[in-house]
Amino acid sequence: MGMWTRSELERIAASDDLYIAPFREDHKTYGTPTWIWSVIVDGHLYVRAYNGEASRWYQAAIRQGAGRITVAGTTRDVSFAGARGAINDQVDEAYRLKYGKSPYLAPMIDERVRVTTINILPAD
Template sequence: MHRWNDDELRKIADADDLHVSPFREDGRTYGTPTWIWSVAVDGALYVRGYNGQNSRWYGAAAQQKAGRIVAAGLTKEVAFEPVDGPILDSIDEAYRSKYRGNRYLEPMISARARSATIRIVPRQAGVRS
């Protein structure tokens, strides 16, 4: 598994244009790009499903565990890893910092959204995790 280089992670974290496309059930075709919020914490990239585990993209990401993202002018093949535990509090803080004042912030730090937190990890094209 690869890590984000500092420049890529900074560009993605600073942008507000991340689109996620988990693979469809065939494991080869990308799903419809979905715009979502992203944050960086301790050198890792995280996203959450606004509708929790009922978010369509989240279900596909949890099942397929791979796909791609497009953000900050970058297109990256990625793996999706579910997240739980104490890191969720740090992710909440990152959301508060980045999206302060936005009316959608509270739902994004709710228990529903926290239950659908995913770490996005870069991977080599054509390599499934």
């Protein structure tokens, strides 16, 4: 797996337009892009599923482990890895800083959604 460049992370952090499209069951066809919130923590890109573990994109991302994102005018093939444990406190804080004025913030830092935290890494 690759790493994001500083420039890419800065553009992603400043953007509010991340679309995620995990692979479908055939591992070749991308799913329908879904708009989601994203945050950067310690040089890593994280997302969460607003509808919790029942979110279709989340289920596909965990099952397939790869797909594509479009953000800040760029489309990249990526891999997905679940993120559990202490990192979630930092992800919560990043959501508070980036989306603190939104009425949708509270559900995004609720335990039901915290379990869906995914680290997105660029594909090699």
